[in-house]
Amino acid sequence: MAQSVIALVLVALTTSMAFPRDDQLLQQLFEEYLQNRNAIQGPIEDPSWPSREVSANIGPVSGVAAGPQGEVFLLHRADHQWTVGTFRENNTYSTPEKGPISTDAILKVDGAKGNKLDSLGANLFYLPHGLTFDHAGNLWVTDVALHQVMKIPAGSKQPDLVLGQKFIPGSDDTHFCKPTDVAVISNGDFFVSDGYCNSRIIKFAPDGTILKQWGTKTGRLHTLTDSELNTPHSLALVEERDMICVADRENLRVQCYNAGIKDSTKTGLFMITLIDVFRAGKPYAISYDPTAKVMYVAVDPNGNQDGARGYTLTLTEISWRSGAMQDRYKVCPMTSQCQRMAATSTSATSRHPGRQ
Structure with a gap:
C-alpha cells in the first residue's frame, strides 16, 4: 500500500510539472486511489x-x-x-x-x-x-x-x-x-426460535417455564405482517434497547420485537424491521456487539447486488414517532470499508450461506 501511495504522489508531481494547470487529472488519480483502497478493505479470510x-x-x-x-x-x-x-x-x-x-x-x-x-x-x-x-x-x-x-x-x-x-x-x-437458536437475557430468561416448522419465538424463565410465545406461519410474501415468520433462523438480543431480533430467513428480513425485560406485558410486540424484504438476501445468522452498537448479519451473497456475504448495521438511534417505530441506522455491506467484523464474530453460515 505504501508503494502505491508513493507511486501515486510521483505520478501526480510529474503530471503537475508537465501540465501545471491540469488539476482534473490529479483529482482523477486521487479518486482512483481511493476506489482501489476501499476495494481491498473489509473482511479478510485467514486460511x-x-x-x-x-x-x-x-x-x-x-x-x-x-x-x-x-x-x-x-x-x-x-x-x-x-x-x-x-x-x-x-x-x-x-x-x-x-x-x-x-x-x-x-x-x-x-x-x-x-x-x-x-x-x-x-x-x-x-x-x-x-x-x-x-x-x-x-x-x-x-x-x-x-x-x-x-x-x-x-x-x-x-x-x-x-x-x-x-x-x-x-x-x-x-x-x-427443528429449533434453530437461543438468546439469553442477563436475568436468566431466554428465547428460542422454533424454527423450521413452527415459525414462532418462545420466551422462557430460567427453569424452562414458558413466559410468552408469538409468531405465525407466513402466508403470501406480498401481504407479510410484522408477526409472520418463515424459518426464524437466528436470534440476537439487544438488551440495552429491550429488543430481541430474529433472522426471518425465508422472508428475507430481520425482525425485532420487544424483549419484555422492563415490562413483561410488552413481550413480543413488534418494534422494527432492520433489513427490508429483498434488501440483502436471506439472513442466515445475526449477532449483536453491544460495545460497538453493531448488528452483524450473515447473508447469501447470491441474494444481493453487493455480492456481500454479510452486512453491518450500526444502530445509532431508534425513536418513536406518531405511535410507529422509526429507525436510523447505517447499513454497510461486508465488502466495503465500513466493515470491521472479525472472521469469528458471527455464525459460520457467513462462509457457508447455503448450509442449514
Whole structure:
C-alpha cells in the first residue's frame, strides 16, 4: 500500500510539472486511489485459522460463539449430514438408529491462532444447529433432529436443562419442531426460535417455564405482517434497547420485537424491521456487539447486488414517532470499508450461506 501511495504522489508531481494547470487529472488519480483502497478493505479470510489439528477433525460447522477471554466455540456435525432424506414428511428424523455424533461436537479454540483448548459434546447430538454462549458461561445448543434445546452449565460437559421431547416434533408447550437458536437475557430468561416448522419465538424463565410465545406461519410474501415468520433462523438480543431480533430467513428480513425485560406485558410486540424484504438476501445468522452498537448479519451473497456475504448495521438511534417505530441506522455491506467484523464474530453460515 505504501508503494502505491508513493507511486501515486510521483505520478501526480510529474503530471503537475508537465501540465501545471491540469488539476482534473490529479483529482482523477486521487479518486482512483481511493476506489482501489476501499476495494481491498473489509473482511479478510485467514486460511490458517483454525489450526490444522482442528481443521482436520471437524465436520460441517453450524454454529460459532465467542467467549469473554478471546476463546471461540465451534459447533460441528462431524460425519452427520443434512440431506434431502434426513427428515420424513412429518419432520421426524429418518435415521436415529445411526446413533449420535460419537466425537466431541463442540470445540473450544484460541481465538487468535485457532488452536484447540478443549472439547465436549460426544454422544449428545444428532444434528446440532445453533450455539450460544451466555453471560454466565453456559453453552446452549439446539438440535433439529432431536427437536430439543440443551443448556450445558459452565465447567460441565453434560446438560442440566433439556427442553423438548427426543425425536418427537410438535407445536405445543412441551415440543419443538427443528429449533434453530437461543438468546439469553442477563436475568436468566431466554428465547428460542422454533424454527423450521413452527415459525414462532418462545420466551422462557430460567427453569424452562414458558413466559410468552408469538409468531405465525407466513402466508403470501406480498401481504407479510410484522408477526409472520418463515424459518426464524437466528436470534440476537439487544438488551440495552429491550429488543430481541430474529433472522426471518425465508422472508428475507430481520425482525425485532420487544424483549419484555422492563415490562413483561410488552413481550413480543413488534418494534422494527432492520433489513427490508429483498434488501440483502436471506439472513442466515445475526449477532449483536453491544460495545460497538453493531448488528452483524450473515447473508447469501447470491441474494444481493453487493455480492456481500454479510452486512453491518450500526444502530445509532431508534425513536418513536406518531405511535410507529422509526429507525436510523447505517447499513454497510461486508465488502466495503465500513466493515470491521472479525472472521469469528458471527455464525459460520457467513462462509457457508447455503448450509442449514
